Amino acid sequence: MPLNKISLIKVEALSKISASSSERELKEVYTLYLGKKGILKSYLTELKNINDLKAKRASGSVINELCNELEKLITHKKYELKQKEINLNLDKEKVDLTTPERPEKVGKIHPIAKVINEISVIFSYMGFKLADGPDIEDEFHVFDALNTPKYHPAREESDTFYLNKLQDKRMVLRPHTTSVQIRVMENNRDFPIKVTAPGRVYRHDFDKTHTPMFHQIDGFYVDKNINMGHLKFYLNYFLDKFFNSSEVKIRFRPSFFPFTEPSAEIDISYNGSDWIEVLGSGIIHPNVLENVGINPKEYSGFAFGMGIERLAMLKYGISDLRDFYNNNMMWLNHYGFNFLSLTI
Numbered sequence: 001m002p003l004n005k006i007s008l009i010k011v012e013a014l015s016k017i018s019a020s021s022s023e024r025e026l027k028e029v030y031t032l033y034l035g036k037k038g039i040l041k042s043y044l045t046e047l048k049n050i051n052d053l054k055a056k057r058a059s060g061s062v063i064n065e066l067c068n069e070l071e072k073l074i075t076h077k078k079y080e081l082k083q084k085e086i087n088l089n090l091d092k093e094k095v096d097l098t099t100p101e102r103p104e105k106v107g108k109i110h111p112i113a114k115v116i117n118e119i120s121v122i123f124s125y126m127g128f129k130l131a132d133g134p135d136i137e138d139e140f141h142v143f144d145a146l147n148t149p150k151y152h153p154a155r156e157e158s159d160t161f162y163l164n165k166l167q168d169k170r171m172v173l174r175p176h177t178t179s180v181q182i183r184v185m186e187n188n189r190d191f192p193i194k195v196t197a198p199g200r201v202y203r204h205d206f207d208k209t210h211t212p213m214f215h216q217i218d219g220f221y222v223d224k225n226i227n228m229g230h231l232k233f234y235l236n237y238f239l240d241k242f243f244n245s246s247e248v249k250i251r252f253r254p255s256f257f258p259f260t261e262p263s264a265e266i267d268i269s270y271n272g273s274d275w276i277e278v279l280g281s282g283i284i285h286p287n288v289l290e291n292v293g294i295n296p297k298e299y300s301g302f303a304f305g306m307g308i309e310r311l312a313m314l315k316y317g318i319s320d321l322r323d324f325y326n327n328n329m330m331w332l333n334h335y336g337f338n339f340l341s342l343t344i
Helices: 003-019 023-034 039-049 053-093 111-125 179-186 228-243 286-291 308-316 321-325 329-335
Strands: 136-138 171-173 193-202 213-223 249-257 260-269 276-284 300-307
Touching: 003 023, 003 039, 003 053, 023 039, 023 053, 039 053, 111 193, 111 213, 111 228, 111 308, 179 193, 179 213, 179 286, 213 308, 228 249, 228 260, 228 276, 228 300, 228 308, 249 276, 276 286, 276 308, 300 308, 308 321
Parallel strands: none
Antiparallel strands: 136 171, 193 213, 213 300, 249 260, 260 276, 276 300
């Protein structure tokens, strides 16, 4: 195979590559010379017919060298054509580099979510784990297991949202997150059990301090020899940390809840305010422990529950609970509360 013929093919191929004005034309050049049935590939195939080993090696070396050179040139030309296309598109768009950039939209955390996070973090430092449960509950987990008798006012339809029965169980929108306490204790025998359960709850109320849907966080601690002293220690520690003020005064007031005995409501005076109830608590009633298969003679525990909105209103000076559910959160500025500074 004459080497001068290879030289002529090289000149011809270089000219076609240089003259290509599109990727389609460049692909045609590649196919013509480097394709499976291309000119140079066919020459490589013909080498087997050369008997002179020295001439065969010389021709093969020249052809392979040309193949490599053409591949590099085609790749480079393809890059040039793409850059040219990009520049043409930019020219068509007529980008004005002096135009100010679009403002970045930054989301902010809702005060309810912030307060839930604050409470959860404080209790996590004391060893409490988070738990969750369904918003739609059956009467057993909401009332029966919690030692709430059939005649209790909370079971009236004027107080609780009832739904259709499910598998012969009467279903409700849970009026408290204490139902999570039952679900956790039903399936847990790894003592001590220390859990907090934040979530949505539902009741027939709507005014400045009540809404049909609001948020609660319940907590409980079950182990051997748990008493009111433990309850007072944990809640005092929590309230001191949450309000972070030397002006917080705390008092425990005797009360009644079906699921705790003895029971106490906790009032606080914050920054010189009158006494305000912030949460309910007590020692878990023995019947509740029995209902979940825990021996009340061997184990005891305390439980507490608090409204998230009420704590947020107290801490941040918000007067109307319904404002939490407005679409425009800039209402917080009316209370002197810098919403934009909210961080987790």
